[in-house]
Amino acid sequence: MLLLYNLGLRVYYLLILLFSSFNKKAGLWIKGRQHITYIHFEQSIWFHFASLGEFEQGRPVLEKFRSLYPQSKIVITFFSPSGYEIRKSTPLADAVYYLPLDTAQNAQDFIKAINPKLAIFTKYEYWYHYFNELNTRGVPLYIISGIFRPNQVFFKWYGGLHRKILGFVRYFFVQDEQSIQLLASINITNATVSGDTRFDRVWANAQEAKQLPVISEFKNNQKLFIAGSTWPADEQLVATLVTQYPDWKFIFAPHEISVEKINKLISFLPQNSVTRYSQLQSQTSNLKSQILIIDNIGMLSSLYQYGDIAFIGGGFGAGIHNTLEAAAFGLPVIFGPNYAKFKEAKDLIELGAGFSIADDRELKRTVVALIEDDAYCSAVSKKSKGYVEEHVGATAVIMGHVRQAVSL
Structure with missing residues (x-):
C-alpha cells in the first residue's frame, strides 16, 4: 500500500507540473516548492494548514x-x-513555506531543518511520511478541529495504510461525537470533542x-443582501x-476575482447599477449604485456586519464556503445543495437559521419569507447568532x- 501511496503522489505531482504551464494555481504550486532554503531553528512549533480556510479555522x-x-x-506550512x-x-509566524511533496526524503529534510517541538494540523491532511518522521523523532502531533465521516478511506477495508497514518497522531481534537465513535471503531481512543x-x-x-465606512455609506440605511464567496452558478x-x-x-464578494471572473459576474447583472469596489476611490458617486462588487480579497469577514441576509457560495460545486462568518453577525444564511460535509450548515438548517436551496424558485421563496416578515427574520437572526x-x-x-502535555 505504501508503494501505491508513493506512486500516487508522484503521479499527482506530474499532473500539477503538466497543468502549471497554463493554470495559475498549478504554476504557483510548482514554483513555490522549487529552490527553497529553509531557516534552521533550534526548536519550533509547526502549524500546517491545507489552505486559507484552514488557516482562519486554526488561527x-x-x-x-x-x-x-x-x-x-x-x-507555518x-x-x-x-x-x-x-x-x-x-x-504570526517566523517562517512560512509551501509544504514539500510528501516523500520520505522531503519529510526528513524539512523536519530536521525546523526541528519542531510539536506539530499541529488543522482539520485534515494526513501525510504518511511527515507523520511517520514526527513519530520517529518523538514529536507530538495534534489534529485540531478534526472531523470524520463514514465514507472516508480510514474506515474502509482497504484503508490500512491510512489507519496507520492516524496511529502517528498524539491526540485528536474533533468537532463532533460521530467522529469520536468512528475513531473508536478502528481502535483509536486518544480523542475528545473540543468543538x-x-x-x-x-x-x-x-x-x-x-x-x-465606505460600505456603511453604500448601504445608506437600506437593507443589504450579501453574496459571499460566490461562483458563477451562485451569482446567476x-x-x-x-x-x-x-x-x-x-x-457580491466572489471567490475568484480575476478580470475574467468579475466581467462574467457583471454580465449577469443590470448594467447601469453596478460598481466595483476598486472604483470607489476615484468615483465616490458610485456609492449610489444598487450593486457593489468586491474585487479584492480579505474584506468579506468584516462586510457581514452591514448585511441583513447572506448567501454563501460554493453549494453548487464542491461544497459551501464559510457560513459561520455571516452567522456570527446574526445573518440568516442561504446556500446551495452541496453542504453534506459541513456540520455547521446542517446544524443551522435544523435550527431554522440556515436554508439550502436548489434553484431560483426555492431561493425566491426563502427570500420572500425573510424579507416580508420582519418578526420571522428577526427570530432567524437571533438563532443564527x-x-x-x-x-x-x-x-x-x-x-x-x-x-x-508539552513543556515549552
Whole structure:
C-alpha cells in the first residue's frame, strides 16, 4: 500500500507540473516548492494548514501560542497557493513555506531543518511520511478541529495504510461525537470533542469587526443582501433578486476575482447599477449604485456586519464556503445543495437559521419569507447568532490539554 501511496503522489505531482504551464494555481504550486532554503531553528512549533480556510479555522490556536510563547519560533506550512500567497507574510509566524511533496526524503529534510517541538494540523491532511518522521523523532502531533465521516478511506477495508497514518497522531481534537465513535471503531481512543475553532475565530471577529465606512455609506440605511464567496452558478441565482427588490442593496464578494471572473459576474447583472469596489476611490458617486462588487480579497469577514441576509457560495460545486462568518453577525444564511460535509450548515438548517436551496424558485421563496416578515427574520437572526455564541470555546479546550502535555 505504501508503494501505491508513493506512486500516487508522484503521479499527482506530474499532473500539477503538466497543468502549471497554463493554470495559475498549478504554476504557483510548482514554483513555490522549487529552490527553497529553509531557516534552521533550534526548536519550533509547526502549524500546517491545507489552505486559507484552514488557516482562519486554526488561527485562534495559532494566536494563542504566539501570545503565550512569544519567544518560540513558529513555522507555518500550506499545501495550497490560496493559503500561502495570502498569508506568506503573516506576523504570526517566523517562517512560512509551501509544504514539500510528501516523500520520505522531503519529510526528513524539512523536519530536521525546523526541528519542531510539536506539530499541529488543522482539520485534515494526513501525510504518511511527515507523520511517520514526527513519530520517529518523538514529536507530538495534534489534529485540531478534526472531523470524520463514514465514507472516508480510514474506515474502509482497504484503508490500512491510512489507519496507520492516524496511529502517528498524539491526540485528536474533533468537532463532533460521530467522529469520536468512528475513531473508536478502528481502535483509536486518544480523542475528545473540543468543538470547532472556527467558532472562536468568527465570534472574535464579530466582537471586534473592522469598520468599513465606505460600505456603511453604500448601504445608506437600506437593507443589504450579501453574496459571499460566490461562483458563477451562485451569482446567476442571486442576480435574479436584484430587480425584484429595487429597494435593497446587493454586495457580491466572489471567490475568484480575476478580470475574467468579475466581467462574467457583471454580465449577469443590470448594467447601469453596478460598481466595483476598486472604483470607489476615484468615483465616490458610485456609492449610489444598487450593486457593489468586491474585487479584492480579505474584506468579506468584516462586510457581514452591514448585511441583513447572506448567501454563501460554493453549494453548487464542491461544497459551501464559510457560513459561520455571516452567522456570527446574526445573518440568516442561504446556500446551495452541496453542504453534506459541513456540520455547521446542517446544524443551522435544523435550527431554522440556515436554508439550502436548489434553484431560483426555492431561493425566491426563502427570500420572500425573510424579507416580508420582519418578526420571522428577526427570530432567524437571533438563532443564527446564538448558535455561534453557544459553540465558542474549542481553543481553550485544546490549549488546556496541550500545555499540560508539552513543556515549552
